[in-house]
Amino acid sequence: MPSYGPEVLGPPPRDPEQKYWDPEIQTMEPEKMRALQNERLGTLLRKIFDNPVPLFKDKLVAAGIGGPEDVKTVDDLQHVPLTVKQDLRDSEAADPPFGQYRFTDPRAAVRIGTSTGTTGNPTISLWTRRDIWIEYESSARTWWRYGYRPGMIATHAHPAYLYGGGPMLSGSYEYFGMLNIWVPPPDTDEAAEQGLRFWTRVKPDIPFMGFSTGRFFEVAAKLGIDPKDAGLEFKGMPGFGMGKGMPLMTAGAECYAYVGGACGQLPGAHINEDWGVVQAVDPATGEEVADGEWGDLVVTTLDRDNGLLRYDLEEACAILREPCPCGETSIRGLWGGRFKDLIAVQGTRFQANEVESALRGVPDVTEPTLEWQMVRPVDETRPVTVRVERGSGAPADDAEVARKCAAALRDRLGIDTVIEVLDRETIPRSGYKAARVVDE
């Protein structure tokens, strides 16, 4: 590897036919991987006590862990207290602006960002060059699994500026060697049009826009742009059917954005175990739950300049360990959503995205895009109010549309609903994640 020059901005080239981005790591024997994790965990613990990193050190000492030698292996992690987002927030508030949980001087970092902060004050994330490199390498394993290759044209519409997600995705595509078209998030029709018009000039091979994809289809229909002319013919990740879980697993920008990616052969995402210990934990006991059962997603990052120890994302995760026919040897993780987003009503619990999946089965409301909203239930015994915009081909009779939606939701979730059918563009649009559950 060159130590200076343009080559240092990217990885050494690979044979496009090779099966894995990083064969040595991705097919490493589990015992050898565990030894690597233990070694890197030791380094993390020594830094916590030696630097020191007060937030983590104080927690360890309070739990009777007097030094790095008390946490020798991944198995010892069960005795290490969990840290949640509120701990980071409190630390930043008590000792502004960065708190007492950083491993490096903030000026040793080159990038700064904040979490989206949908609930509470956003926390500050810092990345050194090494931390960014680990994210880029981690994402490269996933892009390679999807069949992406250097030389392709990728596009996205991630939010930018203080939110760290956009620069991370753009940087990861460029590092991988793809031509990266970063268009503005479609917050307004004008912003969406900018992206659409550009894609009609330079067509992306990979038009994956995540949450905002529907918005572009909607605006394209208004402007009379054929989505095909803008390269928007995305039919899902190659090989990823429904029910196999999310193709990409994330532990948030503040912890580990590209913690794992799915191969599509077995459910779940292959975890980058060399750079993180990912556990499904019962928060009451600190112990891992049985394989395949839901626990809290808890991540300990490894080998970074700025790490997190036993970070509990307060999201649902399950771990799967059966060997995967794809040949990768890592454990796999399933992501089950944020516990905070779980809706409990009429004796059942579900995620908002399950409402969306159910409504997708009703063609009267899905064209050109499905737009819906539900009111967070206050009385658990009452029917849930769900609003949905009339689709372009819907019958004139709203009652019929409502009846179909209610039946789909009863079928899928076993709940009673009151459906309000609305005109198009009644529900507020968002360029990133639309608010689907509202408090009234």
Ligand SMILES: [Zn+2]
């Ligand atoms: Zn696999």
